[in-house]
Amino acid sequence: MSLTRRKLLGAGAAMAGVAVLGGWSLWTGTAGESPLLLSARNDDDGQHYAVGYYLNGKRAFATPVPERCHAVARHPFLPVALYVGRRPARESYLIDLRDGRLLQTLQSQPDRHFYGHAVFHARGEWLYTTENDTREPGRGVLGRYRLDQAALRLIHDGEATTHGVGPHELAWMPDGESLVIGNGGIRTEGGSREEMNLDAMAPSLVIMSRHGELISKETLADAQSSIRHLDVAADGTVITGQQYHGPAYNSVPLLAIKRPGEAYQPFPVSRAQLAMMDQYTASIAIHSEQRQVAMTAPRGNRFFIWDLDSGDTLLDAPMSDCAGVGAVPGGFAVTSGQGKCRYYDSRTADVQSQWLELPGGWWDNHLWLS
Amino acid sequence: MRALSVLVSVSLSVLLVACSNPRQEVTVQLANDVLLPAHQQWRDSNAALVDAVETYCAAPQASVDDLETAFYQAQSRWSHLQPLMVGPLSEGNRSWQVQFWPDKRNMVVRQTESLLDETDSLTREQLEKASVVVQGLTAFEYVLFDQSVALAQSHDRYCPLLTGIARHQLALSESVLALWNEPGGMLAQLRDFPNERYATAEEGLAAILRTQITGVDVLKKKLGTPMGRLNQGVVQPYQAEAWRSRQSIENLQASLQGAQAVWERVRSLVSDAALVKDIDQAYADVANQLAALPAPLMELVQAPANSETLTTLYAALDNLENRQQTELARNLNIQIGFNANDGD
Numbered sequence: 001m002s003l004t005r006r007k008l009l010g011a012g013a014a015m016a017g018v019a020v021l022g023g024w025s026l027w028t029g030t031a032g033e034s035p036l037l038l039s040a041r042n043d044d045d046g047q048h049y050a051v052g053y054y055l056n057g058k059r060a061f062a063t064p065v066p067e068r069c070h071a072v073a074r075h076p077f078l079p080v081a082l083y084v085g086r087r088p089a090r091e092s093y094l095i096d097l098r099d100g101r102l103l104q105t106l107q108s109q110p111d112r113h114f115y116g117h118a119v120f121h122a123r124g125e126w127l128y129t130t131e132n133d134t135r136e137p138g139r140g141v142l143g144r145y146r147l148d149q150a151a152l153r154l155i156h157d158g159e160a161t162t163h164g165v166g167p168h169e170l171a172w173m174p175d176g177e178s179l180v181i182g183n184g185g186i187r188t189e190g191g192s193r194e195e196m197n198l199d200a201m202a203p204s205l206v207i208m209s210r211h212g213e214l215i216s217k218e219t220l221a222d223a224q225s226s227i228r229h230l231d232v233a234a235d236g237t238v239i240t241g242q243q244y245h246g247p248a249y250n251s252v253p254l255l256a257i258k259r260p261g262e263a264y265q266p267f268p269v270s271r272a273q274l275a276m277m278d279q280y281t282a283s284i285a286i287h288s289e290q291r292q293v294a295m296t297a298p299r300g301n302r303f304f305i306w307d308l309d310s311g312d313t314l315l316d317a318p319m320s321d322c323a324g325v326g327a328v329p330g331g332f333a334v335t336s337g338q339g340k341c342r343y344y345d346s347r348t349a350d351v352q353s354q355w356l357e358l359p360g361g362w363w364d365n366h367l368w369l370s
Numbered sequence: 371m372r373a374l375s376v377l378v379s380v381s382l383s384v385l386l387v388a389c390s391n392p393r394q395e396v397t398v399q400l401a402n403d404v405l406l407p408a409h410q411q412w413r414d415s416n417a418a419l420v421d422a423v424e425t426y427c428a429a430p431q432a433s434v435d436d437l438e439t440a441f442y443q444a445q446s447r448w449s450h451l452q453p454l455m456v457g458p459l460s461e462g463n464r465s466w467q468v469q470f471w472p473d474k475r476n477m478v479v480r481q482t483e484s485l486l487d488e489t490d491s492l493t494r495e496q497l498e499k500a501s502v503v504v505q506g507l508t509a510f511e512y513v514l515f516d517q518s519v520a521l522a523q524s525h526d527r528y529c530p531l532l533t534g535i536a537r538h539q540l541a542l543s544e545s546v547l548a549l550w551n552e553p554g555g556m557l558a559q560l561r562d563f564p565n566e567r568y569a570t571a572e573e574g575l576a577a578i579l580r581t582q583i584t585g586v587d588v589l590k591k592k593l594g595t596p597m598g599r600l601n602q603g604v605v606q607p608y609q610a611e612a613w614r615s616r617q618s619i620e621n622l623q624a625s626l627q628g629a630q631a632v633w634e635r636v637r638s639l640v641s642d643a644a645l646v647k648d649i650d651q652a653y654a655d656v657a658n659q660l661a662a663l664p665a666p667l668m669e670l671v672q673a674p675a676n677s678e679t680l681t682t683l684y685a686a687l688d689n690l691e692n693r694q695q696t697e698l699a700r701n702l703n704i705q706i707g708f709n710a711n712d713g714d
Contacts, residue, residue, distance in 0.1 A: 275461075320576075
């Protein structure tokens with residue numbers, strides 16, 4: 001039986017029903033729904049999976065996939081998601097969220113590899129990915145794919161430049177038509193993860209139309225700070241997380257902010273907090289309703305929540321190999337590469353933590369909550 | 371009231387389970403009997419270093435022997451601690467303040483001399499504001515042992531720095547110890563579960579083992595770097611840790627003993643007797659080979675005749691690391707590495 005868009009739309013409703021049945025007692029304020037967490041994950045033997053778990057611990061699916069994935073792009077209304085191959089992957093996986101069935105192995109184009117991140121356009125027809133041009137290593141490419149909603153297949157349709165080197169995460173600006181992209185500035189050869197230009201990095205934060213036109217391109221003072229991960233608030237405020245490739249003992253800004261109409265600049269973080277990050281930030285999530293930003297620092301085993309507007313610290317807590325973070329009602333859900341996952345209730349300044357009944361460890365650095 | 375009594379009985383049963391949980395017992399033993407004492411001994415050696423440097427600098431004609439002995443001891447305690455520094459010392463760039471290694475560009479010499487050139491008599495505040503490069507044992511070692519420094523004739527220039535470094539080390543170690551001992555601090559986090567840091571004793575034990583295995587990996591780097599393993603086989607004697615004090619091998623031994631102290635406690639949890647025997651043997655192999663080395667490491671690496679001996683030692687360390695990282699981790703069902711070591 002072939003899947004159709006109509007059937008999948010029905011399935012989406014059924015899935016929401018399962019979520020209600022699952023229930024998550026913490027969130028009685030949101031009709032008791034337990035959000036579905038999508039992420040890449042490994043098992044103890046190193047097998048890679050595309051997984052979906054409800055936050056109450058109930059497993060929706062765990063689909064073995066050949067390549068390790070990084071981030072997940074959920075379709076806006078169909079219960080499908082693309083699990084994006086981690087650089088320098090040549091494959092990404094389109095998964096049916098009802099049962100985890102692999103719908104399509106999306107191959108990268110010749111002379112391209114995926115960089116681990118993608119987004120679906122709100123109308124559901126287009127998917128955009130960050131990719132590397134391996135003929136001109138490091139040249140950032142925005143891959144464009146059309147979703148054939150009848151056949152449920154992604155078809156490469158074209159590409160544009162990301163106006164920078166080594167693009168990584170991308171996200172929609174509030175207009176839903178322009179994208180903000182972290183060009184990490186690092187050149188890697190095809191098939192390799194080895195950095196080739198740490199002495200001549202060129203990171204940039206680019207805002208561009210999904211059709212390719214450059215809207216803005218900004219840089220930070222330190223060229224060895226690779227701009228990699230980001231999130232966008234409902235009002236268009238962008239927060240980015242950097243990874244610093246200079247000496248381990250230097251103190252450089254690792255978060256930056258671009259408020260609407262303002263210049264891109266470091267987000268105010270104390271030197272003591274920067275020192276706890278081990279020069280490495282992983283996942284960024286903005287909670288637009290609560291005007292908060294959360295960030296994982298897996299090498300420093302540290303998780304943070306700040307007030308988006310004042311920069312005040314709400315939480316600065318140890319958490320082993322904290323990985324993906326996502327906004328949920330009342331706060332944030334955080335996965336871990338090595339330990340148990342957590343929910344942080346940050347509705348008040350006295351942030352409360354609760355362990356989640358999800359499997360511990362082996363979660364990759366990003367998650368999608370829906 | 372009924373709800374409360376249910377809660378109490380559940381808590382009691384959790385407590386009973388906890389008391390009979392061997393992994394929790396081992397974790398608590400490690401914290402109380404191995405990790406905390408190692409931090410205290412490190413602190414004590416820094417206090418002795420402060421005393422020794424103050425005595426030396428107060429008497430222009432004093433012998434440097436006692437100061438050297440105190441330095442060896444501080445360096446040894448720090449080496450012993452490295453495979454055990456789970457928690458505060460491994461966070462916040464603190465360990466860089468203790469030692470600046472590897473020093474690929476000889477920054478310790480340049481920054482130390484330039485700091486002293488810029489200041490008449492270095493104050494504590496000036497040292498605190500300076501780079502970590504000049505705050506730790508590596509800068510201290512340079513002043514004490516480098517042949518280019520005429521310390522006996524230059525007390526005015528170097529004593530404020532030596533005193534400042536020793537006091538900085540003492541303050542640092544006391545602040546780390548306070549983070550261990552404070553209510554809800556590191557010691558409590560390795561004793562009472564769940565807590566802010568660990569959901570279970572299992573997670574605490576995994577963190578200790580990861581630190582210890584990382585420590586063994588660092589031993590490989592400390593041996594392999596002067597051997598030229600990262601330099602296409604071209605030896606780098608001046609990249610040996612502690613080459614100026616000729617203490618590289620003694621430091622490796624101290625670190626190995628620190629790592630072994632963890633293994634001694636973890637051994638009882640291993641279900642495979644053959645694996646226990648293999649790991650015991652792996653520690654013995656490394657220890658015996660280290661003890662048999664006839665000269666300081668920076669001298670050994672320069673004589674091609676020693677190449678085979680050092681390569682065999684490196685292989686023994688590699689074997690020890692692999693036994694723990696793969697077989698021990700699998701036997702205990704403890705996950706060692708993931709994103710933090712291979713991020714994106």
